[in-house]
Amino acid sequence: MTTRQAVVARGLIMRTAERLYATHGFAAVSIRQIGEAAGQRNKSAVQYHFSGRDDLIKAILAEHAEAIERHRLALTAPDGEPGDRIHRFVLPRIEHHIDLGTPSWYGRFLAQVTVEPALREYAVQAHLNTPSLRGLRLDHGAAATRHRDMTRQLIVHMSAELEMELAREQPPPEMAAAAWRRLGADLVTAIGALQRA
Structure with a gap:
């Protein structure tokens, strides 16, 4: 070969x-x-x-994390304000889903990974161990960790839901992109409210 x-x-x-x-x-x-x-x-x-299933899963996660990282690095907005950090956390993921087209499977794949105890940490590390996220000034403490976990779950599972809906309906690319961007705006609003709570 x-x-x-x-x-x-x-x-x-x-x-x-x-x-x-x-x-x-x-x-x-x-x-x-x-x-x-x-x-x-x-x-x-x-x-x-x-070498096996876990190596395959890590490779899939790493490939998507690299693509999301390219989108995040393209954002030039300062991250000093909480709203800026939320945008930088959410919107690159949304743009990556748009790039994947319809149908795609990454959202549902990631949802499966995050509920599998033996695999969840792979997903967390693949996405959080990127230069752009390490550079974001994240709050520390038990409450901040819970908020990050809730944020991650919200993004992952809402993305999986929309991906499944788009796969079923097969809208034109511009309509699918608009649906993803609406979800991105809704996620930014919801996460901002969560962090203010």
Whole structure:
């Protein structure tokens, strides 16, 4: 297998795993099923590219975190005010969902990851361990940690809901983008209210 073939196969396995995990959950999908659905004739193709399920999941999370990070770094607004921090936390994720198009599976995949105790920390680290988020001045303490956890859950699960709705309705791209941006504005408002509470 050439390097290019390996890169293509790896990407295909990642997209297939994301879709299967998003639609069926982790317990219902085996590594072998992912390889077969990705059109890999070699039964150990997934293990060839990834050491196992957790390595595959980490790779998917890292790829999306990098894409979200590019959007966040493009925001030039200062982060001194709480509202600026909320925008910088929420809107890059929304723009990434728009980039993915419809149908997409990342929102539902991430929702599955965050409710799986053994995998949740992978998602948290993939998204919080980026330079732009480390640079945001976040409040500390038990209440601030709870607010961040609530914020994360709100973003993840509302994104998964909208992604599922768009996949079902298949609107034109401009209508899908408008729906994502409405969700982004609603999330900024809700998170701002949560932080003021």
